[in-house]
Amino acid sequence: MVLKGADILVRSLIDQGCEVVFGYPGGSVIDIYDSLYRYQDEITHILTSHEQHAAHAADGYARATGKVGVCIATSGPGCTNLVTGIATAFLDSVPLVAITGNVATANIGTDGFQEIDITGITLPITKHNYFVSDISELADVVREAFEIASSDRPGPVLVDIAKDVQVDRYDYQRRNPVVPDPREAAGDEGLAQAATIINNAKRPFIYVGGGALASEATKEVIALSEAIDAPIGNSLMATSLIPSDTPRFLGLEGMHGHYSSTMAIKEADCIIALGARFNDRSTGDRTKFARKAKVVRIDIDESELSKTVSGKVDLHGDVKLTLQRLYPLIKPQERPDWAARIAELKEFEAENADVREGMTPKNVMLAVNEHLEPEMTVTTDVGQHQMWAAQYLRFARPRTFLTSGGLGTMGFGMGAAIGAHFGTNKRSVLVIGDGGFAMCLNDLATAVTNKVPLTVILLNNSVLGMVRQWQRLFYEERFSNTTLDKRVTDYVALAKAFGAGAQRVTTTDELGPALEEAFASDTPYLVECVIDKDELVMPMLPPGGTLDDIIVRLGD
C-alpha cells in the first residue's frame, strides 16, 4: 500500500511491536505527529515537558521491560536536547531508538533554520545512526534500527529523517518484527578451562554486572552460587538482578559498596565476572585490582574483554547461555572456610552499621522498604541518595531498580520513572535529591497529566551532597557552590502547583504516615524528607585508591 513517509515510519514502529513513544513535536516532525494522530488507536504518544526527559522515559521503559524504547524530537534544539538522554542509554547499554526530523534533503548542509548535524553529534554515543534521505529505505532503516538497538550488547540508535522523506509517498509492505539473531554462548574451548579454575578455587566470588541483567541470568547465577558455595556481589548496574534475600548475596561492590562485598572480592582467589566491565567506580585503581585472583569473565561484547582488567579466561558469549553450558562442568562443593570468612566480614559490617535513630538516610530507605512491592520499579537520580537507595532498598525482581550508572546523569530519574510505568503499568518510585529534582521537576506535569502512580521520595539535604562529600573528604571542606540552603523553594507548594500531592517530613514519626499516603495514591505524590546536610555515603573507596583504602566510617 502506498503511504506518506511519516505514515510509513509510524506503521513500521507499530509493526515492530512498539506501543508507546515519548517525545515532543516541532516543525521538522509535524508530519510524524500528524501520523501519530492518525494511528492513535494503535500507538500512544506521551508528551513530556522536555526532550531530555522523553529520552530518559524511553530509556526507563526499555530498562524496565527489556524492550526497545522509542523517543521522538524535532530538528535543531529538539534533537540536541535528546543528546544527554542518548548518551545515558549508550553508557548503560540500553536499547533505544531515537527518531528525529531534519530539514528537507535539498536544504541539508545550508545551515537553514533549525538544521543541525545530529548524526554527526551523536556519532560517538550511538551504536549506529542513520540519516534517511531516500524514502525507499525508510521502512528497512527503522527495522534495522530496532535490530541493532536490541542485538548483542544493546544500545541507542538514532534515525534522522529529512522533512521531504516524511512528506513523499512510497509503497509500504507490512513485515513481522525483526527478531535479533539469538545471542550465542561461548564456545567449548574456554569453558573447560574456566571450569577447572572454578573447581580448584578456594575462595570464588561471583561478580554480576549490567550484562548479566540484560541477559536475564538470575536463575543461572544463583544456581552457580549454590553449587560452588560462592558469595555474589553486584555492580551498581546489576542492582535488583539477584533478589535481596538470596543466601550468599552480599550486594553492591565498589566505591560505595557494602564492606563485606568489597572485601570479599579483594580476598577472592577466583572472580567470576558476569557481564561486568570493571568500571573504575567498581575497582578503584585498576592496575592494583584483584592482582592475585584468577578472573573468569563472560561478556557478550568482545571488546570489553580486552579493555580493562584482563582475565585468565575470557568467554565471549551471552551470560545466561554460557552459564548454562558451564554448569555441567562445575563440581558442586562446599567451601566452609570461605563461608566462615564471609560470615566474619558480614559480622564486621553489621557491627559497624549505622544504627542511629531519627531522619537518617538509612532510616528513610528502610521505611520505604516497608511499602515496596515486588512489581514496583524504583528509579533514582544521581548523588548520595542514589547510593543510599542502592545500599538499603530491597528488591525481589530484576529490572526494578533503574539508575544512571555509566554516565551518572542528574535529571535521569523523573523521565525514567514515567517511562518505567508505561512499560509495566505499575507504580514507579523515584528517589531523588534536591539538586537533581531541580533538573527535572518540570516533568511532574507529565506524570500528573497521565495519572502515573508515582511516589517521589525527595531526599532534601539542602546540598549537592555527593560533591559536598568529596569536598569534605578531599578538599578540606571548601564547600564551593554545593550549598543550596539559601534556596527558599517550597517543594510541597511546588508539587501541588503541578497537581501532585505532597508532604514535608522532618521526623520519623511523620515518615510512616506520609509514606502510607504516598503509596496509597494513584497519582503522583511527593514526600520531601528533610535530612542533615552532613550525612555521608559510607563505606567509601577514595577515588583512585585501592580496595585496601576503604573508609568504613569517618574517624576510623
Add this chain to the structure above:
Amino acid sequence: MISMNRYTLAILVRNQFGVLNRVTSMFRRRRFNINCLTVSETEDTAYSRITVLFEGDDNHKRQLVSQLYKLPDVVSVREFEREETVSSELLLIKMANVHDDREEILDAANAFDAQIMDYSRESIVMQMTGESRRIDDFIELMRDFEILEICRTGVVSLERGSSVMRNVTKL
C-alpha cells in the same frame, strides 16, 4: 614491558555516507595511534576498503578489531602479516634542480626505479612505487639535497594467494 608492534589491518566496509568518519571517530575516541590510512572503492561498489597501519601492542590490536566489529558498516577485518602480504605505496617527490646535485639525484632515482614525471629548470618531480620501507630509504637519500615537496599515498595491501576478504567475516 609491553612490546610495541606495527600492524597492518584491512577493513572492508559498506560504501555508505560517513563510514570513514565512523571508523576514524572510533580511532580518535579510543586514542588509537594511526600511522597511515587509505580508503578506496573495491571490485564491488557496495564496499570500500580501508587499510590502516598502526602501532601498539597485541591488546591494542584486539581492542581495535573488536571495536571495529561493533560498527554495523564494518563487514570484515583482516590482519596482514608481512610475509603473506603484497603491499605497495606511491610517492611523488619534487626536488630543487640544482646543477651540483642533479647527477646524484638522477643516479639514485635510477637505482630505486623512480620515474621522472616532470623536469624543469628549477625542479624535478619523480614518482616511485613500492614497499613503504623502500620509499623511506629513497626519501632518506634525497634529504642530502633540497626537497621542495613530498606527497605519499599511504600503503595499500592485498593478501597473497586466492583469499578474498568479502568471504571472510571474522578475523
